[in-house]
Amino acid sequence: MSQRTERRGIHVDQSDLLCKKGCGYYGNAAWQGLCSKCWREEYQRVRQKQIQDDWALAEKLQREEEAAAYASSHSAHSQSTAAQHASVGHFSKFEEKKTNEKTRKVTTVKKFFSPSSRTTSKKEIQEVKAPSPSISRHASFDTDQVSKEFVDFLKNLHKPGRETYKQCRAFLLNMSSKKVCCPPETITVSISYQNKETFLFRQDLGADELSECVQDFYQNLADRLISHFKGSSESVEQVMDQVEKYIMTRLYKSVFCPETTDDEKKDLATQDRIRALHWVTIQMLCVSMEEDIPEVSENVVKAITDIIEMDSKRVPRDKLACITRCSKHIFSAIRITKNEPASADDFLPALIYIVLKANPPRLQSNIQYITRFCNPSRLMTGEDGYYFTNLCCAVAFIEKLNAQSLNLSPEEFERFMSGQTSPQFSSSDSDWPCSESGLGTTVTNPVLVQLNHNLELLTGLCTRQEAVMEAAQSLQADLLTWSDSVQQEVHNILEKYPLEIISKVSAIDANTDNDNLPSPIKPQVFAD
């Protein structure tokens, strides 16, 4: 390096290039003349010191305040002091945070001019401030994984791949740079959201503008790729899928449910709405699914799982895939019930039912996110698009749902909504609106019905068990008395008929009692 510079005629002393700490490695002006390793150490030390200083300051402030508080409430007993202590503690923490931010702002201006140091600073902050470090670490692991996959994928494409990567990087930097050039008060805001992601936005940039940025980027990139691949739409789409995956994984945290929109409010409203509608039965929606069939209920459960899983995905396309899977399960459930292919007339009510059952988390945010950031060619026309549209319809229906749309009278609807009564679940016939709502004993929830049923079974089993036990015991007793009685009987018989051995009888002596017996026939000779 020095040789080259010498050849150019500019003399740079070798020692100037080396690390100022004298470790033998080359230093860098961006690291204040230190080598990377020493700079990191030095930086760590400075930061640690700063944090300690901040703490010390905060503690000092706290002590002062406490002393003041103590002085003012001199006669107050210990309990109230403890409460005050706590509140002061809160406040001082806030103070500390504020001073932290102030000093950070200063250091941002002073020191962090190289990009690498900027990222390290963020990592530091994350480690110090992130409330749940494991989550943020997991997220960054995800992003790293996606980046790696993306690079691997693009490697196979050679030149267009490299270019695509460059463009994506530039786009991401562009998005994040909007934060760097923003006014200081925005920095304060963004720092308090440090744990969100490496790429941050101006918080005042509306969600629609963000969406426009991303959509423009998709459009430009797709146009360029089409010229690269000479109109082969298949490969363009493949690349676009990967690009979407990469970009949206990186941007997810900052653009999903942004602060500038009322998505979160809508989420909560929808969630409450669905919760309030818990009493809607499959019959009210005229859904042609019979959950009694095990295969059908299995499909229903799978559909519910899929739609809930949607929230856990980061890429719009993956979210769409969840909706599609859910829809396919609904279709199979309908087909099994009806034994013929399902049409939209069956499907939409079924989907509404599934959404009501599942109450998917952050439903509105997810729908908004997909609409804003999904590749539009997929969203508008394809199969995924169809199911997504149906989901939007289902949500719109649930929002506008009234007595008429469930074929109920307004009074009944009101009563169900207010939770005074609920339709009977046990009578799964078509006469679902329970007219005998006056009965307070009607069991409403199918789970409760099941529970009661099981309880009944258990009690039945219990009594039967007891009966069996009793019978067994009596059997045991019987057995004992039986053997006794048998013994007794034998004994009695033995006593009654004692065993006498009459030896005389046994042998017959022909000579002894010849008088009783007829005389033996003697051979007679009949002589003539």
Add this chain to the structure above:
Amino acid sequence: MSAMRVDAKVVMLGKESVGKTSLVERYVHHRFLVGPYQNTIGAAFVAKPIQVAEKVITLGIWDTAGSERYEAMSRIYYRGARAAIVCYDLTDSSSFQRAKFWVNELQNCEEHCKIYLCGTKNDLIEADRSLRQIDYHDAQDFAEEIGAQHFETSSKTGRNVATLITFFLLFSILKTRDCFFFVSSEEAGVDLGQKKDSFFYSCCHNN
């Protein structure tokens, strides 16, 4: 790839049980044009690639729920649709009123969407003329008024189903000039075992 590319979106609209799904089923399962068909478990969404002259065009046919309780949502469905097939039952005059409602909606919200008016269950009428509740000429007049194409189809016999879709292709994708070429070259392909169709030609002459 999770879903295949779709070039044009077609929405099926119409009153409940008017025969939208049967129409799609009939069209998809009857291979009257070249190309393998791909359908999902249900008939609610169908992506079908069709060879038209030298181009392959993939139609995405969207079935919609016809029940009145969902009519507020139908706008979400036909956003971005290239064509809409508005169905009514020839034996049910109320379904024609509903069809008018949808045509009105379409004209208000989606002006670039080409409308096809389609009377279904023609086979019932052929069996018993007294069942007809919608006069052919009334419907034809209405269609002309709104600038739509009008067909009377039967999903049972396949009458006019092919023509309907073919006309959709003609008007939405190809330039009008190409359509004569298309008709002549594909005529052999449009064979559902029916007689040469008078509407088929009359429509062409109208243009």
